[in-house]
Amino acid sequence: IQIANSIGAVPIAVTRTSAKKSALLDAGADYVVASQEEDLEARLKEIAREGVRVVLDAVGGPIFTRLTATMSRGGMLLEYGGLSPEPTPFPLFEVLAKTLTLRGYLVHEITGDPARLEAAKRFILDGLAAGALKPVIARTFPFDKIVEAHRFLESGEQFGKVVVTV
Incomplete structure (x- = not known):
């Protein structure tokens, strides 16, 4: 949320229940969607009428297809985890129709590349110094x-x- 805000993005947090909604809003999310209490697709389409451009997902599983259904043409989904114990279906027709980029991410691609690691450190340190990033x-x-x-x-x-x- 803090990184999204620092680069001018509109952070939309998706959580299972509304238990953490106020904490997410206090942390700077512009919107919070409780996926087990609301229609995720309808709510995201209401918030981002043109579709969501970038999705960061640590869960996978059945929510994957619901997330891709809300994405904009040319959007990108970065999968950085696999918290769901259920299989993650591949949304072939959404990917083709919207020319989506689905990408896996592991921190090692940054920590293993000295130039990228230095850029990441600089981004974080600058954000901490400016007060945009707070642990x-x-x-x-x-x-x-x-x-x-x-x-x-x-x-x-x-x-x-x-x-x-x-």
């Missing part, structure tokens, strides 16, 4: 509570990062 810490655990930290992370209750101190 959001959900909770901090000492290393000897790593199991508790992992259980908290798995609960999905956190908003922000879980930090383990050594």
Whole structure:
């Protein structure tokens, strides 16, 4: 959300329920859609009438086709996770009709390339210095509570990062 705001994008957060809606709005999301409580496609089409241009998805699974259905012609979806235990269907006709780009992303493509890593560091450091980027810490655990930290992370209750101190 902070990165989207810092580059002038309109951040739309999609979450399963409205439990984190106020936190997402407070964090700078322009819109929040609760996918288990609202019609995701209808709501995104209402917000982005021309379609969503860029989608960042960490979940995959059945929501994948619903997300591509809301995308604009020439849009790009970056998949950076696979949190859903269900298969992720390939939306062939949406991809063809809208000439979508579907791309996998792993952080190693940046950390393994010195020039890209330096550019990423500069972007983050500049954003921190300008106040556009501010770390959001959900909770901090000492290393000897790593199991508790992992259980908290798995609960999905956190908003922000879980930090383990050594």
